[in-house]
Amino acid sequence: MGRSPCCDENGLKKGPWTPEEDQKxxxxxxxxxxxxxxxxxxxxxxxxxxxxxxxxxxxxLRPDIKRGKFSLEEEETILSLHAILGNKWSAIASHLPGRxxxxxxxxxxxxxxxxxxxxxxxxxxxxxxxDFFSTLPQLIALANLxxxxxxxxxxxxxxxxxxxxxAAAAADLEAMNMLGSQMMPSSFPPTMPCAVLDNxxxxxxxxxxxxxxxxxxxxxxxxxxxxxxxPPTEVSVxxxxxxxxxxxxxxxxxxxxxxxxxxxFA
DNA sequence: AACATGCCCAACCGCTATAAT
DNA sequence: TATTATAGCGGTTGGGCATGT
Numbered sequence: 405m406g407r408s409p410c411c412d413e414n415g416l417k418k419g420p421w422t423p424e425e426d427q428k429x430x431x432x433x434x435x436x437x438x439x440x441x442x443x444x445x446x447x448x449x450x451x452x453x454x455x456x457x458x459x460x461x462x463x464x465l466r467p468d469i470k471r472g473k474f475s476l477e478e479e480e481t482i483l484s485l486h487a488i489l490g491n492k493w494s495a496i497a498s499h500l501p502g503r504x505x506x507x508x509x510x511x512x513x514x515x516x517x518x519x520x521x522x523x524x525x526x527x528x529x530x531x532x533x534x535d536f537f538s539t540l541p542q543l544i545a546l547a548n549l550x551x552x553x554x555x556x557x558x559x560x561x562x563x564x565x566x567x568x569x570x571a572a573a574a575a576d577l578e579a580m581n582m583l584g585s586q587m588m589p590s591s592f593p594p595t596m597p598c599a600v601l602d603n604x605x606x607x608x609x610x611x612x613x614x615x616x617x618x619x620x621x622x623x624x625x626x627x628x629x630x631x632x633x634x635p636p637t638e639v640s641v642x643x644x645x646x647x648x649x650x651x652x653x654x655x656x657x658x659x660x661x662x663x664x665x666x667x668x669f670a
Numbered sequence: 671a672a673c674a675t676g677c678c679c680a681a682c683c684g685c686t687a688t689a690a691t
Numbered sequence: 692t693a694t695t696a697t698a699g700c701g702g703t704t705g706g707g708c709a710t711g712t
Binding site for chain 2: 420455515
């Protein structure tokens with residue numbers, strides 16, 4: 405295998421294109437077509453490598469490029485296609501007339517990815533982030549602890565001992581959060597963990613989630629993530645003694661309400 | 671006003687697939 | 692079949708700009 409990088413040649417310009425260079429490139433391609441990109445720069449009077457010319461043309465100068473903000477429809481299309489195709493930017497771009505793969509990739513990395521993360525979705529799988537599962541038993545234990553305390557079934561000393569344990573568990577959870585867990589600490593005011601969940605809708609339709617990542621073209625339309633399950637619910641773990649928040653987390657409410665799911669982790 | 675920080679996006683880099691020899 | 696040339700793709704970078712302190 406041997407292909408020397410096309411830009412290794414000395415003296416070839418790199419970096420931003422000037423309007424004069426753009427004009428030369430446009431003029432040449434309109435008159436002759438691009439032909440061999442390797443040969444084009446010399447023929448067009450440009451001190452650039454062919455690859456640089458090709459990128460400039462396909463990503464910026466092509467007459468059919470659509471510029472400006474992405475519409476809601478385009479955003480939904482990108483999200484749906486990404487759920488199916490992954491980071492196949494050129495494939496996604498082929499479904500968005502006038503948009504380049506580079507533009508879509510940038511839009512994804514700067515907007516859509518963040519939006520999904522903020523909503524608690526894994527941007528690659530488009531599903532609720534699953535690293536939450538590994539810490540669920542601890543959360544359940546903390547919630548049960550709270551209920552026992554409120555029911556008055558625990559003695560004062562035991563409460564203190566267990567509260568210390570809960571604080572340690574919470575610290576572990578927080579450490580995991582720092583590593584990218586979906587359970588993000590927040591400064592939510594003091595709250596009862598289970599009471600928070602009572603205000604939330606029933607579990608989301610699991611089929612919707614399945615079809616979101618599995619659906620193919622021409623089949624059932626994948627739902628827009630914004631229409632998918634409610635965002636994580638903020639849950640605070642509170643020290644019974646002084647109502648001090650040990651830690652707060654954003655978690656998926658429907659998971660805590662799903663008996664079958666809970667049974668698996670109990 | 672000056673500096674720091676974060677965001678955006680055009681452009682580059684390095685790789686793979688494919689065509690040509 | 693092996694080697695080389697080219698096009699195309701996805702990941703990453705860095706400079707300009709906006710915003711915050």
